[in-house]
Amino acid sequence: MTRVKTAVRPNTPVDLLRAAFVILLAAAALLAAQVQRLPAQAVPGSFADLAQRLSPAVVNITTTTVIATDQGISPMVPEGSPLEDFFRDFLDRQGPQQRERRGSALGSGFVISADGYIVTNNHVIESADEILVEFFDGLGELPAEVVGTDPRTDIALLKVEPNQPLPFVPFGDSDGARVGDWVLAIGNPLGQGFSVSAGIISARNRSLQGAYDDFIQTDAAINRGNSGGPLFNMAGEVIGVNTAILSPNGGSIGIGFAMSSSVVTRVVDQLKEFGETRRGWLGVSIQNVTPDVAEAMGLDSAAGALVTDVPPGPAMDAGILVGDVILNFAGQDVADTRELVRMVGNTDVGSVARVVVFRDGGTQTLRVTLGRREEAEANYQPGGGGAPDLPQVPETVLGMTLSALTPELRAELGLPEDERGVAITEMDETSEAFDKGLRPGDVIAEIGQQPVSTPQDVAARFSDAAEAGRRSVLMLVRRDGQPRFVALTPQG
Template sequence: MRVLAVISLILVVAAGAHAQHFPTEGFADLNDRLSPAVVNISTAQRIGDEGGNLPDFPEGSPLERFNEFFGDAPRIANSLGSGFIIDPSGIVVTNNHVIEDADEIEVTLTDGRTLPAELVGRDPVTDLAVLRILSTSENFPAVAFGDSDAARVGDWVIAIGNPFGFGGSLTAGVISARGRDVGGRYDDYIQSDVSINTGNSGGPLFNLDGDVIGINTLIYSPTGASVGISFSIPSTIAERVVGQLIEYGETRRGYLGVSAQRVTSEMAESIGMSRPRGAIVRSIVAGGPAAQAGLQVGDIVLTFDTFEIADDRVLSRLAAESEVGQQVRIEILRRGEPLTLTATIARLAEERPDGPARPAETSSEVVEDQIFGLTLAELNPASRRRYRVHPDAEGVLIVAVDPLSDAAGKARAGDVIEEIAYTRVEDLASAVELLNGYEDGEVALFQLNRGGQFVFQSIRR
């Protein structure tokens, strides 16, 4: 199991309908029915120098005599995890980090047999992988994905897996939260208090109907062992990714071509919204689906293909889950006015970030003003170079931020103010004039250009 900060990676894929009642007889019948489809996964990786050999112990070392003994033997790294069979032909779902960089993969069944397996496809972004057991004609016991969207906080769930190498272990608990985000691109984890530990990675999270509603993936732990907070990938995400890996050997995600951010309560106040909702567009890829649909920087996306947008994370996930070529209806708010657009989803390709060009060095007199906790200055070639301003940025430069003001943590030196309250900023004088129209305590919406990316911040005077 990998550990990042206090989050230990033990990934979980979700599925299944929620159960209504706690079984007074326990979970024995469920275990008997489901455990044969849960497998232990072990991998081997050859590592070492380019020749695959262990390095020699230095001459004169007490261990020098072992050099001849070890000879050319490769160093083997083993990984243990869990998985589950979803098709009688031997299709197995697990976590990508369980099998990543493996040279050999083996699957151990509940009857004790160990069989070789091959990789069908993997997706590092969601940490999912699909394997195929290399067996000629056998039909294996299998389980099915359920509807994780139907799972509710408080529902009973069980996990079956291989914690610390102890195969066939069952633990039970309840769903304690939904929609958890731990920093991934498409995070929407199911949180539960089911005991999950090293070796549970890739194992199933079942509801009481016996459907897979999640794949055990992460735990939150200061020690690396279970403390009762575990995270699982919902089946609504996993089933789609797994289907693509089986069909194509790779994922085929949808692409909208926008970068957005969450609408905060202060932003909502500054533009007259009754409550914070939606995702505000801060950049658009030229020629992409969003640009062709007519989306503009500053638009607030409220719905995407009938789904309400709570924040930018939801927008990214919905776009990625859309079919390539699908036409989606997008409802937006543009400068306070509702508008409906239609976008045709493209296929997501590898991102190629472009570095900012380096402007020519020139000197010029600097004129500054202070307002809203910001020290503002005109843009000129010298200041562009000093603050590494993106060549496309036009407006007024922020050169300092008062650490005691509301702007602290929102704006940075080097940001360029391009708009204030959807009004274009041409120069320092126009920016100061706009900002002087706000009373103490009032909030203004700033559109900032930060290294070529637009950032929206609501700052209180």
């Protein structure tokens, strides 16, 4: 038996380089394989399984409203005509001409509990005399009763009485949704019956017109009839309620809006428990802090909510003053007025919140016991206060012709007797004051957070500010009883 000896050579630089190259190629191939798998994981091959699982919990909603019609067509007979009595007798024999017709509307909704609670849009069922809920796949129809509505967020909660447990869907966390995530919309577009459309989240935190708006924007097809239907994430959770579209022609162009579940769940919980919403109320009128206002007040940045009025209520009881800037509410920094309104509205009525305000160049922390917004809104009336009437000679300051509030001027401007301040009677339309929205009839109540009662007070405040080298002066101005702050540049 012959043995063959093999020589073992030590690794040369070329060998090492070749081995390193092979390892690099293997790593690159592995990375490429992982990258190729990512789209397969992110983009579902089909939405069929998800649609099949979720559709039984989505419903069509049909509403009926009784609408009174006009008297109808009456013959035109000249007064004094021989036929006048004939036609009057004929119409009297016909009886009342007013008739009623029944109008109907279509929308969507979804079941959130086995015992028959259903969420939809308020505008779908508003003023309806009868509401019918049609279930998926031939499960029949049931009449529904309105548990409660919230026009501010356009949400309504209905209740049906089923003979057996209903399939339902859970809410998901809309705050965890990201722009670019896949979403699925199911509903009843244009009365065509159950329909599914898919798309992505195009944007978040959209505001259309309400103080409590927090819309998810999506390019999933949403049309009339989809209103009130659910917007699902890929886990089959409801993260939005389809509410509105932006369209020049009434049809979907890929810009739809769904109220986020972070808003809807709180509203639904309150409607289910109380039949109405119960939002926290601070009791202040506020405006955003602009850069010039921030500079005038000595704030480091244009953030927070500037208090323009404090009627009797929780804020007044806690010591909040006109001119305070609310920087923090209940441990959360306040970016602007919209954010503060949402923070307060989401806080329980009767709870105590710590409020940090900026005042006189420093911060103070106050404790406020919140009231209920719904109870306070109807009773809110802004008021004024200040010095007694002191008739003075008109004076022009920074393009504004100013006059003291005499009884005659109050009557001319339609101002209440307790309105205090200095009225703007004429304006230079090329002035900074005009550019910032001031108009004749506005009343300057305060300058530099101090009340003014004469045109000379106003002139003196601006003169003092110019001598002190200040670049802006803050004024509290009222129009039709509504207060706001305006910052103007003093002139030396």
